[in-house]
Amino acid sequence: MIGILGADIVFGNLIPKGYQPLALQDPDPFKMFGLDDEMVVLNERPWNIEAKAHLLNDKVTPNKAMFIRNNGLIPENIDAGTWTLRIDGESAKQEKTYTLAALKSKFQQYTYQLTLECGGNGRSEFDPPAKGNQWTVGAVSCATWTGIRLRDILEDAGIKDDAVYIGYHAADTHLSRDSNKEPISRGVPMAKALQDETLLAFQMNGAAIPLAHGHPLRLVVGGWPASVSGKWVNRISIRNKVHDGTKMTGTAYRVPCNTVAPGEKVNDEAMCIIESMPVKSLITYPKSGALLKQGKKLNIRGHAWAGELEVARMEYSIDFGATWKECPIEKPVNRLAWQHFSARIGFPKKGYYEVWARATDSQGVGQPMVLPGWNPKGYLNNACHRIAVKVV
């Protein structure tokens, strides 16, 4: 106990039997991460916390409503003053190490609003169920990120012609505390790594990135599963093959290349890495269970996003998807930012209704009304979001 507290317990002999000193009690995640008190903790080890739909009503997701997804233990004792990033790999022309200060002063800075959705958002609905955090709808965010373009630093180090992929390495600790194991080390093909909006960020929503979200440096790769947006990044490898780090293989962040029957076993060779996330939307106002006086109209609001693409059309239904009405959808503030929709809805008579929302992307692909294709790990559930409304 003394070891953990780092001090002698002066009246230690007087501690009642079974009493746990305050300093050893579990930390309060709401205080520790500065969260809205309606956020939902799905797992404490590692910390995995999601938002409820109505907490995501802001156009820019505030820190207190941002989901937290960790595969390992959040690094301790981070010192931004001594932080370095190494660029290496078979396809780097040279190995080069940069201090954080050098990254900030040497390269031009950009700010984008970027949608990050966990590949497993919506997992809780799959049947047969998939193991993993049982995310409902709240593992998505769209904050403002400031940093430098990954492209600029990769080009500064030099990219060989045979480069295929980048892979990140980070400072978090494997759950086993084995320093030879990485909790996660993922990456993206060069074309995605070199996009304008792919950032190495040091600010979120105008201030230093909070520790839980990757302080002092993280990758932000909008529109792809958020697992490629490495937090606490200290090394990026330019690879001459598809990055083979932890959670790049097997069923991790991969889905059957062709649809399979629910529950079917799928061989590794028949699994494909998830790239752009599918079109999706979320009704963020009002809360499900809203009451409305008969004769009044209901104003709804929400966001829609479509991975690498834009959302081209937004519709809602009040009759369980039998008929749909189009509603306005705003243009994104920049590529890969979510878009906002709103509608003013009338109801024919008193009773129970559900409002369903459906987005369609710029290639004409819409959200499924119910569950999309089953996959072993329960990724990519982009079924229509719905809220209950009672007209009284």
Ligand SMILES: Nc1nc2c(c(=O)[nH]1)N[C@H]1C(S)=C(S)[C@@H](COP(=O)(O)O)O[C@H]1N2
């Ligand atoms: N180093 C590191 N980066 C990481 C993770 C992690 O566990 N370790 N989790 C990934 C996953 S699966 C997701 S969904 C996002 C979550 O980002 P957030 O916690 O900032 O919302 O971070 C990604 N980057």
Ligand SMILES: [Mo]
């Ligand atoms: Mo994730």
